[in-house]
Amino acid sequence: MAIRNALLALLADGPKHGYQLKVEFEAATGGSWPLNIGQVYTTLQRCARDGLVEPAEASGSDARQRRYQLTDAGREVLDAWLAAPVDRDPPQRDELAVKLLVVLAASAADPAVVIQAQRTATLERLQRLNQLARGADPADDLAWLLVADHLIFQAEAEVRWLDLCEQRLARAGHGAVAAAARRAVAAGRAGDRGEDAGGAAADAPRDAQPEAGGSR
Amino acid sequence: MSATMLQLNAVRRVFGTGRGETTALDGVSLSVAAGELVAIMGPSGSGKSTLLTLAGGLDKPTSGGVRVGDADLVRSDAEALATLRRRTVGYVFQDLNLLPTLTAVENVAVPLELDGASARAARREAHDALAAVGLAGLEDRFPDALSGGEQQRTAIARACVGPRRLLLADEPTGALDSLAGEQVLGVLRERADAGLAVVLVTHEARYAAWADRVVFLRDGRAQDQAGPPAGPETLLADSDVTP
Numbered sequence: 056m057a058i059r060n061a062l063l064a065l066l067a068d069g070p071k072h073g074y075q076l077k078v079e080f081e082a083a084t085g086g087s088w089p090l091n092i093g094q095v096y097t098t099l100q101r102c103a104r105d106g107l108v109e110p111a112e113a114s115g116s117d118a119r120q121r122r123y124q125l126t127d128a129g130r131e132v133l134d135a136w137l138a139a140p141v142d143r144d145p146p147q148r149d150e151l152a153v154k155l156l157v158v159l160a161a162s163a164a165d166p167a168v169v170i171q172a173q174r175t176a177t178l179e180r181l182q183r184l185n186q187l188a189r190g191a192d193p194a195d196d197l198a199w200l201l202v203a204d205h206l207i208f209q210a211e212a213e214v215r216w217l218d219l220c221e222q223r224l225a226r227a228g229h230g231a232v233a234a235a236a237r238r239a240v241a242a243g244r245a246g247d248r249g250e251d252a253g254g255a256a257a258d259a260p261r262d263a264q265p266e267a268g269g270s271r
Numbered sequence: 272m273s274a275t276m277l278q279l280n281a282v283r284r285v286f287g288t289g290r291g292e293t294t295a296l297d298g299v300s301l302s303v304a305a306g307e308l309v310a311i312m313g314p315s316g317s318g319k320s321t322l323l324t325l326a327g328g329l330d331k332p333t334s335g336g337v338r339v340g341d342a343d344l345v346r347s348d349a350e351a352l353a354t355l356r357r358r359t360v361g362y363v364f365q366d367l368n369l370l371p372t373l374t375a376v377e378n379v380a381v382p383l384e385l386d387g388a389s390a391r392a393a394r395r396e397a398h399d400a401l402a403a404v405g406l407a408g409l410e411d412r413f414p415d416a417l418s419g420g421e422q423q424r425t426a427i428a429r430a431c432v433g434p435r436r437l438l439l440a441d442e443p444t445g446a447l448d449s450l451a452g453e454q455v456l457g458v459l460r461e462r463a464d465a466g467l468a469v470v471l472v473t474h475e476a477r478y479a480a481w482a483d484r485v486v487f488l489r490d491g492r493a494q495d496q497a498g499p500p501a502g503p504e505t506l507l508a509d510s511d512v513t514p
Binding site (some may be wrong): 174207 | 378
């Protein structure tokens with residue numbers, strides 16, 4: 056539905072053909088959401104069937120060259136979509152949340168280790184996103200910058216949530232959490248990147264932790 | 272490879288005695304090289320601020336070593352520490368701490384004048400320092416005529432001006448909105464790229480992500496470090512944006 060509505064929105068400033076819509080959609084979303092051209096044609100055909108778009112006058116008989124324009128009904132659907140807040144319910148199931156919850160429920164592993172491993176990975180992802188955003192030109196790459204901001208804030212929210220989980224677990228009597236985290240770190244140090252400040256760390260094994268403290 | 276500007280070696284800092292004894296730092300080792308930006312994250316009470324005060328020579332460890340450049344801070348006397356703070360180490364805090372009766376350029380010139388520079392030389396250098404943080408043209412404004420972000424960038428200019436080699440920033444974005452915070456981080460990053468060693472204490476992961484390394488403190492211990500990013504090309508492949 057999001058794609059259908061997005062295509063209707065892109066038709067707001069005039070008739071366009073399928074390929075043009077694909078290109079404009081991808082540019083508008085900063086290249087973060089590649090569209091299959093087949094999907095664009097299918098969506099347009101469905102919209103035409105539902106009376107939301109119609110072939111623009113003077114457009115060729117070749118389906119690929121056919122330009123579409125919004126109908127009044129299409130404009131109404133578009134306006135309704137734009138006016139309504141995006142519905143976040145029911146919330147998307149998040150694998151990380153599920154993982155942490157089942158770990159707690161069944162003592163399947165040490166939650167501190169799970170939290171730590173994820174936080175390190177998410178922070179590294181944040182660093183990567185940040186590098187990309189820094190390279191973007193706010194004038195030329197505005198769409199891409201906004202996409203990066205969105206992903207950056209999501210990643211930051213995840214880190215904050217993990218921090219809070221850890222604190223809540225500690226307070227709720229999972230006293231072993233901090234101690235286990237230390238053991239995990241100690242185990243991880245077998246392949247430490249070293250005290251050396253400038254040392255190359257890219258090759259350090261970062262995911263060597265999951266087993267530590269698991270015997271609890 | 273760049274010179275190490277800050278070196279903490281198995282640093283312990285214990286406050287109080289007997290029952291009231293609290294271990295703020297419990298064997299933390301950390302080194303920061305010139306040209307490097309290192310972020311320190313951790314919950315309240317994890318020892319972040321203690322680490323900064325030790326690094327800046329405002330306090331001494333109970334045991335362990337602290338070196339800034341060639342100076343051994345544990346063995347330095349008060350006078351040597353004062354000189355170090357004046358010449359080598361700069362601070363930036365969350366609350367902007369500019370002198371309200373001085374203009375931006377005068378604020379930045381203060382540490383140079385305290386260190387014996389002529390008013391004219393200090394002003395010229397302060398001018399350049401403000402330009403380096405993107406505030407050219409705002410030199411003669413008083414702090415209350417600057418935005419929060421501009422005030423913080425002035426504070427950074429003041430902390431970097433002169434021969435300073437180590438910049439310690441304690442939650443410098445805490446009072447700023449996201450865009451102003453990003454600009455402040457951009458300036459810290461540039462100062463690091465220009466050769467300063469920068470230590471940033473923050474609880475905001477998105478700002479910590481500007482650092483070369485992120486160190487977590489918990490209960491006075493360094494827990495783990497997120498290293499330099501593997502490379503920017505992997506972003507979209509693993510992003511969760513799908514049609």
